[in-house]
Amino acid sequence: MDGLGDYFPFWNALTKAQRDRLAAAARERGYSKGAMLHRGGADCLGLLVVLSGRLRAYVISEEGRELTLYRLLERDVCLLSAACMLRGLRFDVMVSAEADSRVLHIPAEVFREVMEESAPVANYVNALIAERFSDVMWLMDQVLNKKLDARLAAVLLEERALQGSGQLSLTHEQLGGHLGSPREVVTRMLRYFQEEGLVELGRGRLRILDLPGLEALAEGSLR
Amino acid sequence: MDGLGDYFPFWNALTKAQRDRLAAAARERGYSKGAMLHRGGADCLGLLVVLSGRLRAYVISEEGRELTLYRLLERDVCLLSAACMLRGLRFDVMVSAEADSRVLHIPAEVFREVMEESAPVANYVNALIAERFSDVMWLMDQVLNKKLDARLAAVLLEERALQGSGQLSLTHEQLGGHLGSPREVVTRMLRYFQEEGLVELGRGRLRILDLPGLEALAEGSLR
Numbered sequence: 283m284d285g286l287g288d289y290f291p292f293w294n295a296l297t298k299a300q301r302d303r304l305a306a307a308a309r310e311r312g313y314s315k316g317a318m319l320h321r322g323g324a325d326c327l328g329l330l331v332v333l334s335g336r337l338r339a340y341v342i343s344e345e346g347r348e349l350t351l352y353r354l355l356e357r358d359v360c361l362l363s364a365a366c367m368l369r370g371l372r373f374d375v376m377v378s379a380e381a382d383s384r385v386l387h388i389p390a391e392v393f394r395e396v397m398e399e400s401a402p403v404a405n406y407v408n409a410l411i412a413e414r415f416s417d418v419m420w421l422m423d424q425v426l427n428k429k430l431d432a433r434l435a436a437v438l439l440e441e442r443a444l445q446g447s448g449q450l451s452l453t454h455e456q457l458g459g460h461l462g463s464p465r466e467v468v469t470r471m472l473r474y475f476q477e478e479g480l481v482e483l484g485r486g487r488l489r490i491l492d493l494p495g496l497e498a499l500a501e502g503s504l505r
Numbered sequence: 506m507d508g509l510g511d512y513f514p515f516w517n518a519l520t521k522a523q524r525d526r527l528a529a530a531a532r533e534r535g536y537s538k539g540a541m542l543h544r545g546g547a548d549c550l551g552l553l554v555v556l557s558g559r560l561r562a563y564v565i566s567e568e569g570r571e572l573t574l575y576r577l578l579e580r581d582v583c584l585l586s587a588a589c590m591l592r593g594l595r596f597d598v599m600v601s602a603e604a605d606s607r608v609l610h611i612p613a614e615v616f617r618e619v620m621e622e623s624a625p626v627a628n629y630v631n632a633l634i635a636e637r638f639s640d641v642m643w644l645m646d647q648v649l650n651k652k653l654d655a656r657l658a659a660v661l662l663e664e665r666a667l668q669g670s671g672q673l674s675l676t677h678e679q680l681g682g683h684l685g686s687p688r689e690v691v692t693r694m695l696r697y698f699q700e701e702g703l704v705e706l707g708r709g710r711l712r713i714l715d716l717p718g719l720e721a722l723a724e725g726s727l728r
Binding site: 405 | 642
């Protein structure tokens with residue numbers, strides 16, 4: 283497959299043999315909305331580059347509650363779907379397609395081989411892990427230090443940006459999955475938001491009525 | 506400085522020039538209990554190997570509340586004190602000496618130079634970041650999915666292991682710093698533990714009375 287150089291900043295630092303190995307192994311794949319791409323450490327699909335669509339990385343608690351760690355948009359690289367090639371990684375992340383998506387796939391064993399000989403590739407992976415680690419540290423700060431109302435408001439604003447509309451199609455269950463909170467807790471808070479005139483609730487959808495109000499809530503509501 | 510090979514698994518994969526560069530820059534340093542080694546991204550001390558003693562890595566919330574991320578014991582390597590050499594890292598970690606400690610210090614710029622040319626060093630750093638990332642993911646799961654009583658019990662058991670005694674010298678403030686909770690909340694829970702016969706409280710110290718009881722609480726108390 284051609285054109286990998288557009289996605290990987292280390293491309294010109296590779297030998298011809300390394301470039302050929304990656305290009306020969308790379309495949310384009312399509313996933314329908316809702317498809318699971320990766321289920322924790324046992325899977326080791328490989329490195330994924332999002333060509334179009336959107337992926338969601340999340341963890342699941344012992345009781346089955348989800349918490350969204352981050353989203354991967356166009357040109358983002360999903361590293362944790364190649365967790366087996368990262369020594370020291372001891373947690374399970376799920377990756378699913380949140381919209382119909384096309385991804386570029388490089389099998390873990392091929393990428394690992396190149397990473398083990400090439401300092402630029404290994405340093406690129408370093409920066410990727412550091413970025414995801416930073417995402418999670420931000421989330422940890424939110425979870426510990428922000429109240430649920432502020433976090434829910436922030437998630438609604440993020441969904442608005444992702445869906446490109448103030449008319450959101452998503453369930454309370456899904457919102458709970460983003461926040462790591464039980465559905466009932468989310469429903470209670472959404473009803474409060476509705477009473478406050480911030481949103482209007484419908485079945486499987488939700489309309490944002492007071493954008494500045496949600497923004498203020500997301501920003502200012504530190505405990 | 507000699508003997509670096511004992512601490513770094515990549516040592517034999519380096520060129521002589523690289524080994525000499527690291528050895529010439531490495532210094533042994535001592536820190537007294539309570540000393541700050543690193544204060545977030547602005548500092549960039551470098552890579553630290555714990556020779557003896559104990560370091561604590563933690564974050565601070567906007568309101569000044571601490572949360573312990575992990576401890577570094579003998580032979581552990583502290584990477585986040587060289588945060589400036591990690592592209593993509595966007596969070597501030599504090600590192601302090603939790604006991605009188607001796608560390609081996611390699612300045613960030615020297616280590617970075619070697620890391621940028623050497624795939625084995627870059628891959629070693631990969632594994633280190635992945636490990637710390639995993640520690641934080643475990644902590645996130647605790648914070649989200651375990652109740653404070655179970656987390657406090659777990660922290661007391663960890664302190665018992667670190668201090669090598671059931672007679673712990675530590676304040677409620679320090680416990681709050683490990684848990685990311687306000688001191689008053691910790692004090693309330695400790696009084697409850699005392700009423701239950703699990704611990705006995707004193708000024709700046711605490712004695713574990715019922716070890717199996719604390720263990721059961723730490724294990725079983727999932728929400």
